Amino acid sequence: MKIAVLGAGAIGAYVGAALHRGGADVHLIARGEHLQAIRADGVRVNSPRGDFVAKPHATDDPEEIGPVDYVFLGLKAHSYASSGPLIAPLLGEKTAVVAGQNGIPWWYFHKLAGPYEGRRIEAVDPGGATSEVLAPERAIGCVVYPATVIEAPGVIRHLEGTRFSIGEPGGGVSDRCTELSEAMIAGGLKCPVEPNLRDDIWIKLMGNVAFNPISALTRATMVDICKHPHTRRLVTLLMEETLDIAARVGSTPDISIEKRLRGAEGVGHHKTSMLQDLEAGKQLELDAIVTAVVEMADISGAEAPNLRAVHAATDLLARGVTAA
Incomplete structure (x- = not known):
């Protein structure tokens, strides 16, 4: 081979x-x-x-x-x-x-x-x-x-x-x-x-679509985001919206949001890949992790207000990194 x-x-x-x-x-x-x-x-x-x-x-x-x-x-x-x-x-x-x-x-x-x-x-x-x-x-x-x-x-x-x-x-x-x-x-x-690999894609994406942009915007680690009550609530809302979009395009991953949060908190003071790229001045991997999900919300008719707001802020941040 x-x-x-x-x-x-x-x-x-x-x-x-x-x-x-x-x-x-x-x-x-x-x-x-x-x-x-x-x-x-x-x-x-x-x-x-x-x-x-x-x-x-x-x-x-x-x-x-x-x-x-x-x-x-x-x-x-x-x-x-x-x-x-x-x-x-x-x-x-x-x-x-x-x-x-x-x-x-x-x-x-x-x-x-x-x-x-x-x-x-x-x-x-x-x-x-x-x-x-x-x-x-x-x-x-x-x-x-x-x-x-x-x-x-x-x-x-x-x-x-x-x-x-x-x-x-x-x-x-x-x-x-x-x-x-x-x-x-x-x-x-x-x-x-x-x-059915798409279910696995959404399970991992539940974490990435929430923690990556929030960490880039706040410079916080995953455990910091989980322990702060307001960002923990935002992560929960983003995961709920992501699961709604997944269902609209035919995927129903069998995992609870609370389990994903516990798993993320267990990782500890880990910087997401998006935060690492931001600190290194590299292009953010925003298109596949967030922008594509927003596009799928448009395609499927999902509202996803929190996802759209976080995407807007992170997209502006990413444009600044690219310009620099």
Whole structure:
């Protein structure tokens, strides 16, 4: 099994190292000091589950790799539409693309039976630019649960979690998902194949759509947001509105809001990815996490007043970051 990881950052390098440890033919695409360190010493994973080093092939030139069986995307979702020159050399006739992204994926309405089947979500597929680069037929959905950071070039700190839920946009359990799951499990990861992955997408999104923008606006950690009664109430309202939108487009994830709040509080003084990007002066991953959900509210007729207000404030903040 030949796998390329495009965007071998914190999550991408962790996945690639695990897959290589499990026996897959792995190729990492990275850049800068991180790439140089991986070439010299491999990927070092420091983890409470046990440290290890993996030495897969690493390059900044996908032409060196050629077509693969699977491409794992470790890029931010807003980079997908511009990734064509990097991903094209990796695509063969049957290459599957596994998008390890936060939020709503560009393929969301692909093969989703019902009134919205085939509908494009402009926030994540503007003018069809993402679908042109990443055909929805190639997509394998992926919900990423682990938390990782780049501790130093070539060094990944694994904080918690090993689960990567995957699934077909059209539902069911396919051979290509089963084979990928087996490779991930061989590398020490959890990788259930979910017949209805969209429910998993919404379960994770419940947290992201609430905590990410609030943390960016307030600079607060997840536990701070949970313990402050007014922001805890706002998170609850945002989750309620998100579940309403999910139901309107056909998903009914089986999880309580209180359980999601307890889980977030248990994480402790953790900065969300959006707050980390804000502090680093990077583009905020707003389109997939919040803007797309607001667009789905428009599509489905949901009011979502709190979500719209938080989105408006965070969108203004994001424009300031981009301008800077």
